Amino acid sequence: REECRDQFDARKDLCEALGEDYYDPVIDPGDFVDPAEIGGLVDPNPYFPLVPGNMWTYETSEDGEVTEIITVEVLAGESITIEGVECVVVRDIVYEGDEIDPDNIIEDTYDWYGQQEDGTVWYFGEFSLAKEDCEDDEASCEGLYTEDGSWKSGYEGGKAGIIMFGDPSAEVGTVFRQEIALGEAEDVGEVLSVEASAEVTEPDFSCDGDCVQTRDFSPLEPDVEENKYYKWGLGVVLEVGFEDGEPTNERVELVEMTTTP
Secondary structure (H helix, E strand, O other): OHHHHHHHHHHHHHHHHHOOOOOOOOOOHHHEOOHHHEOOOEOOEOOEOOOOOEEEEEEEEEOOEEEEEEEEEEEEEEEEEEOOEEEEEEEEEEEEOOOOOHHHEEEEEEEEEEEEOOOOEEEEEEEEEEEOOOOOOHHHHOOOEEOOOOEEOOOOOOEEEEEEOOOHHHOOOOEEEOEEEOOOEOOEEEEEEEEEEEOOOOHHHOEEEEEEEEEEEOOOOOOEEEEEEEEOOOEEEEEEEEEOOEEEEEEEEEEEEEEOO
16 A cells, blocks of 8 residues: 555655646657668667667676676667657677576566657557566466566557757756656656766776766655666666665666677
């Protein structure tokens, strides 16, 4: 009951920030580019570069100890059509511990993005498999996977949202839906700054007044939010967690970016 009340209050607060109009974004496939041309005939969004072959490696740490490795790859030659839009397919794999080992995979997700001609990137859904949480009998859950959090725009009420604006400098202070599938995926973002600074372990990935900073949150988890930092030409370089308004000891940092022609 307490969680239900908290989510209800969070949704009311969100209505005040977004407005009470029904969320029904207009998706015109003619406004979107061919995924295969991004990075070639079409310039990528510099803060969310969906160039085929791009791959990022992140480390999640708590109190300085690495707890997860995350790899994110824009799959070359892969696409999916959703609501008439040909979308980029991005594979996101989470490895438990500090080694990239198939035996350590705890989550494997395919994300679907579409880029408009003005550079704005829309999020059209994801298919995610993850290890099942087992509180009673872990042995009985070994090897099981859950599809919780999976959703697709246009299916069972799911609707696409914006993940990065073509010109974020014009959107400082804007609160926007990144996704909407009630009860499954309700992430929201707010552009806090386009001149943010933040220190990352890898010096080349640090922000020196040149990063877009967003606040990401969801009414499904009212007490939890993240600040994300996006650097020109790289994308996300840092995520910092907050709980009840206070910084947590968890950070997600970019440690390597590669591009495969």
